[in-house]
Amino acid sequence: MNSSAYLVFAILAIAQLGFCDEVNYKDCGSAIGSVNKVSVSGCNKDMSRCILKRNTNATVDIEFVANENSNALKSVVHGVVMDVPVPFDLPNDNACSNSGIECPISSGSTYSYLATLPVLKKYPRVTVDIKWELKKDGSDFVCILIPAKLQ
Numbered sequence: 001m002n003s004s005a006y007l008v009f010a011i012l013a014i015a016q017l018g019f020c021d022e023v024n025y026k027d028c029g030s031a032i033g034s035v036n037k038v039s040v041s042g043c044n045k046d047m048s049r050c051i052l053k054r055n056t057n058a059t060v061d062i063e064f065v066a067n068e069n070s071n072a073l074k075s076v077v078h079g080v081v082m083d084v085p086v087p088f089d090l091p092n093d094n095a096c097s098n099s100g101i102e103c104p105i106s107s108g109s110t111y112s113y114l115a116t117l118p119v120l121k122k123y124p125r126v127t128v129d130i131k132w133e134l135k136k137d138g139s140d141f142v143c144i145l146i147p148a149k150l151q
């Protein structure tokens with residue numbers, strides 16, 4: 001491959017990773033942070049529900065502004081099916097590690113939190129709202145709901 005073909009390939013590969021796949025979401029009580037945007041690999045704003053393919057890893061990116069300092073942040077993820085929240089297993093629930101965020105978090109700064117959500121083969125094909133919380137001492141720094149469908 002010549003270098004320009006390689007460049008095009010690299011850009012396509014980065015686009016595939018989903019860094020620009022902004023989705024529709026609802027705020028479910030971000031008390032300490034203000035969410036700017038949420039992106040999920042393979043989804044976009046034209047989809048009323050983000051399609052998450054089973055047996056893949058989805059990449060989730062949450063951009064938010066911190067309104068308080070924090071030494072730590074913990075990720076808690078649930079799939080809400082017909083009002084019942086079911087915990088999602090996250091390989092890494094420390095939102096300050098391998099996430100693009102370094103703690104401590106400073107009030108007034110903008111952060112981009114990047115995480116992998118394994119969509120396991122054993123999950124049922126259901127309509128679900130992905131509830132993603134970033135918690136500081138048990139309080140919601142960030143809480144968002146992503147309307148989704150497991151396929």
Ligand SMILES: *[C@@H]1O[C@H](CO)[C@@H](O)[C@H](O)[C@H]1NC(C)=O
Pocket residue numbers: 055056057116118
């Ligand atoms: C998802 O990511 C994990 C950790 O990187 C990896 O072990 C696993 O094989 C991936 N699963 C799929 C379906 O790609």
